[in-house]
Amino acid sequence: MTSHIENEIQQRIARVRAEAERKRQERQELARRRAAGLAKRHARKLRRLAEKGRELAPTLDNTTFAASGAM
Numbered sequence: 001m002t003s004h005i006e007n008e009i010q011q012r013i014a015r016v017r018a019e020a021e022r023k024r025q026e027r028q029e030l031a032r033r034r035a036a037g038l039a040k041r042h043a044r045k046l047r048r049l050a051e052k053g054r055e056l057a058p059t060l061d062n063t064t065f066a067a068s069g070a071m
Helices: 004-056
Strands: none
Touching: none
């Protein structure tokens, strides 16, 4: 038979463990969401840079001196 104090201690330990597990799961979920958001932001930035690059790149064909290297 266990005493009242031992029962209280066991309950307190169980509460602390449950709280630690809850916090661990919250940190994992936050890290997962942060990684997903970062990946989306990087993809958006790369798309924007690619579009900007197409706008800034000169249009070259083989008939221009610059493209053919002829003088």
